[in-house]
Amino acid sequence: MNILAPIADLGNYILFSLLVGHVVLQFVPESKKPAIQLPKSLLLICILGIIVLTFVPVLTVILFFDQSAGFITKAATVLTSFQIGQAWLFITLFGIFLWLTVYLERSKYLQAFWLVLMIIAIGYGSHVSSKSFVVGIFSHTTHFLMVTIWVGVLLLVSFFSKNKENWSDFLQWFTPLAVVCLVNIFATGFVIMFTIDEPTEYLNGWATQYGRMLLFKHISIIPIIMFAIINGLLSKRVSKSTEYDPRTWLKAECVILLLVFYFTAILGTISPPNEMVYQVKMADPPTWMEWLLAKDILVPIEIEFAPTLLSVLLITSALLFLLLIIISYKKMSPIFATVFGGCFIFTLYLGLMFSCVLYPIIY
Template structure:
């Protein structure tokens, strides 16, 4: 259940960010977007409620450990713990956002939209302040994590809202003219910030595959591959579609990209509930916890606790199959309009094939 709530938290952030940004985009630069005011309010309330789950986990642990009431322990956690402070900031920004959206109602008000975007940035900052990286690496961890999450929220947020709340076929070409470069910048920032976060949290990336956290991170990375393939389709190949057909409807394909993005967020939510191995070596971590069952399914633990990558027949065959799947996804996109679900299925198969190729390459 905690993984579901964490995924919903990420989705709330994305809808909120995407909705606030698109409300400020001129109407001739996007299709008509009708995102209900109540949904923005629900997302703001959902962020406050769902982000309390890890705080309650700490409160529950100390209450049972010390035999104190939840009220007493709760006050201590909220007032004395960094995560508690971050949640109080989250509650403030959520309530402020709900307040102005209730006053705004269904009427458009650019000032309220700008203010709402500022409060949304505050929520993202509070989320970054509560992260593992900020707790262990202070300001540089906070900046890196917040930048990473902001880029993801902008990219996937605009994508989600445009995919599921657009109401007509107008101005899609104008939309892609500005969204494609924005998405490219966001993806670039996400990759760079993600690599820095990995250096902080998982300094032994290959060795981390032996534990559950590292396996989850690897699964997230292989899921990103089909996401980037579909993003490439929507960002670059769509231009050709509009040249041959100005009334081309890209919604099925950006919906496919949004579904794949949610799967990546789901993997991220699993990671968020596990302890990263940044404080101990992987060898010492395995002594305190069980090795990953997925890793031991493919390989035995190396005696020196050092994972190395080699090339063998199976890994080459599987990587060639992965390349064939990518080519097939691109071919289907170019040749067929209504095959987005087939591309999602091929994307999932691509992720599985890539994962197995990596695991059988371990020596």
């Protein structure tokens, strides 16, 4: 289940993005977007997939209980008494209504209504809502909605558009929408992060899997912003060249976005730093291999940022990879830019890790 849970969360992000992107594009006039060809059967599969995949974390909680109780008893307890179980019941109910609405090809407003309720249920079952109910639901729901709007439209336009017609008209409304989504994602992301843990403990949080996976997520946002800027610049070529296809670079941006989804999915399966139970058995810090592989440190640790020659070289290399993404826009294909984006994320992570000095706290 430890392996299956993040995969299920990743699948949920993708499926929700496809559905949200589909609903959003229904509100856009045909003259303001490329022609999208998304089979109704795929939409129906997405809805059923969400119902199945959102049950995986619920099943994890059910299996966590003492085996002396029967499965039905444990399942009934989780579904009725736990927020994550109640959220899945809401998602299933609203998902059934959405499935019927899409199948019968009813109003886009009704589709949007059921989909928003499903996203609110996601926020209700989130970890942050258990910390601060009102703030948690609002911030996680808004964060999730903004992400799926941005990524959903990108996915549909990149992989399901039949042509590049109306591209300039499409960018006139999508570019400001993407900016609004990005600002909201950053704002709600900070609220979620600081609700779960104290801002001053961000660096010390790197002593846990949660903290370092959060770092991976934050680092991976940098190349996404770079790709977004490049795509904005490249869009000017559409009106000048009949051969240039902007969808290739959008696909590259989607690949990096999937990395962010994956890091976020893993975060949903890991306990935050303030829930760590330390087992103080030794005063020695962990080995560097344990540190780099993001193994949980079972000794309370104080972390100080102290760059070394190696860490400076790694961070410089990461910045060069970021520069190579820009050069790729001029000289190479988006495949190289995607590889450089992945190299940037990994190299900057190593540079930051090797910049840290660990001091065990002995009580």
